[in-house]
Amino acid sequence: MNSIILLSVLGLGNLFLGFRRSNRLLLPIMMLILGLVLTVNFLDWNTGAVQLIRFPMLTTDNFSVAFTGIIVLTALLLVPFSQRYVLDEEANLAEYYSLLLFSLVGAIMLVSYNHLLMLFLGIETLSIAMYVLAGSDKRNLRSNEAALKYFLMGAFFTGILLFGMALVYGATGTFELNQISFAVQNPVNASLRPMLYIGMLLMLIGMSFKVGAAPFHFWTPDVYEGTPTFFTAFMSTVVKVAGIAALLKLLVQVFPAASAQGVWLPTLTAICVLTLLIGNVGAVVQTSLKRMLAYSSISHAGYLLIALVAYNGALEGPSANAVLFYSLAYSVATVAAFGVLKLVADARQREDYNGLNGLAKTNPLLAFCLTVSMLSLAGIPLTGGFFGKFFVFAAAVENGYIGLVIFALLMSMVSIYYYLRPIIAMYMRDADDDTAAAVPVSTFQSGALLLLALLTVLLGVLPGLVAGVL
Template sequence: MNSIILLSVLGLGNLFLGFRRSNRLLLPAAMLMLAVVFGVNFLDWGTSQSFFNDMLVVDNFSVAFTGIVVLTALVLLPFSQKYAQDGEANLAEYYSLLLFSLVGAIMMVAYNHLLMLFLGVETLSIAMYVLAGSDKRNLRSNEAALKYFLMGSFTTGILLFGMALVYGATGTFVLRDISFAVQNPVNASLTPMLYIGMLLMFIGMGFKVSAAPFHFWTPDVYEGTPTFFTAFMSTVVKAAGFAAFLKLLVQAFPAASAQGVWLPTLTAMCVLTLLLGNVGAVTQTSAKRMLAYSSVSHAGYLLIGLVAFNGQLEGASANGLFFYSLAYSVATVASFGVLKLVADARMREDYNGLNGLAKTNPLLAFVMTVAMLSLAGIPLTGGFFGKFFIFSAAVENGYIGLVVFAVVMSMVSIYYYLRPIIAMYMRDAEDETTAPPVPVTGFQSAALLLLALLTVVLGVLPGLVAGIL
């Protein structure tokens, strides 16, 4: 709760800082704020408190996921340095929007009332709609913002419609009361309405986390959005979205009768997401589009964590989701960070733009390699244990076929995650003028090293965070 208040106040403060017309202070200020929020967030560890008449509940689950989203934003910020150097006029607004969107993300992981879920989703999304179009003079950025906004607001409408139907059937917005009403229906003729409402909410959530078949916006929007914000979109939105999704399943629809409806639905979505995400990524020539499809495919792996549901916000399923989200966020920020630096210097985002990077910038190449190996799920990196925990949770619940399919898909993924590595280490740039050394500030190097170190620590000593929930 403290983190929500702090972030809102600090976000406003950041806006006022923008009046000074000096960009130099903004980045350190924003980072300091996030570091403070990150620390304060963990003061709530081990306590379970509810706020605003039970509309928000802060427990270990919400604290853990808040930790992920705040940490992600914190390590991402150094990659916005170029905005300050270029004298971007609206930098303060960007940072404030990021901080406000984090407020939305935290509401999504701590809600106990569907209204809070809706507010969280909207707070997060509206900031994202604006930031997607922040490169105002770029046609693709405009296109991305428009696409994201039109489709996003449409699906938010569907989400809201679903909530309304669930309310109609159960007479409540509070998660536990919904769960009670599902198990003890007052009027059996309303049951179809309840499940239709539930499935409509899944559509809304599926869109936010870019799960197939609601993922079609992802590649275009990711590609058009300035890379800095793409990184934010593909990590914070996804981590918060899946935490909210799991909460919805565990606290509102754990009943066996409801599971009979949503398990096949989610399993089908999961298979489709894995298939379309991985196969889509294989055919890309742009590294950024590949990462967009890869983000779709990771939604598929995370959906396995939902399918392996155990009725609690602790145990194998929740811990698997937590570990996976953390490892995925760290690796994704690292890969988008490197890609942004390279794209800024070389003006291209395809694989060939990475050619010869190992010679000109060994550090960038190394961090990108660690990130790719982690996303591919190779041991020594956090991504391996993320997949390991999620898959074993699913095997434990008997979803062997699903896991076999997911393993085959992650074999496919090795193909496209190796392509940047091959470009960086085994191909030479055509000539020096088109592939100059990429300028990296000390701040950014430190952030990249931290990300690589985190990935390796998660991959070597997973016991540090595995099983904390």
């Protein structure tokens, strides 16, 4: 796991660069670090399952390499939108960047763990950094509120997750994934089954909170709205993708036999349906673009959970490939959406739909990139989001979940309404006094937005570049 080592060492080194008090130096260094980590990560492709440290607590395989690549690439594409902090000499940019690097360490641990203790450490490494970043705008009461809510709710559900782990350990006598899986399939003491099953469900609840799935989603809109937009984008993409990959690994690799016994599958199916319903219906009534994207994030957790419900019993198969492709398409589109939102909000001090009025006239590039992003999130053809949903639905249909797919399709139709609202505001409404001026966009940021739009379209035209790699 050279990626973890590099991120840890370079994250510490980046802290010392803060003593120079030159934020302009930090942005290219951050890009260089992430580019280096991305390159080193893919050197582990097809090297087989390599275990880190003396005990097999972390494993490098194609599954972990692929999801690590998405996580690091997302962070790399997001960094250009931190340019406002570069221009603000009072911003603690070195600390922000280092916290992001440390949170990436936690995210990589979540997709590489082979031991429940590593799952816990990964969640906490990722979460603690995000608690701090959520409250990084100390002069903003909304940011302080977001940090407090995120911390309190996160600590509460971490306790539930830990209690579940303790019960699973009590029933199986081990924290190692393969041994737990063996114990679930070949129970020695039947009297311990209730303890094991309750532990499974508690772990499922704890992980559902981390990915923002209903009914454990209630923190998401307020935390997303209060957190500075740059960090909200990170939270909405990197944190969610890492959490979904960790949950996929837990259910498919550790508790597959319990699915056949009807232990966690009905609960996960109910969570999936509720997440799709609350996420899409909640987004419809929002007047803030940022809160809409928060509910959108909840709904996309529901689509990803469909692939987990329809898993095929292996980490390298249709369900895993569907989650991988969907995660990439969702992350690229979401980074573009939050990138445009941040630029507009910084210039116009507005995060509602009316702040986008007339954007197509003042900033055609921003309007175009946000349009591509919204169409992809809605699942419109010729975008990555379309094939993301197609692969997820195909995996579900193949395993007989036709009713769930029909419900998801209905929810996708609902989502078209709220994804078209920003497009209507940009192209069909006239700018007022607050939105008449052009939004300042640097060449660097324009290039990043064009790259994101290109990737979104490329995934929609040539999905085979990514589909089926696992």
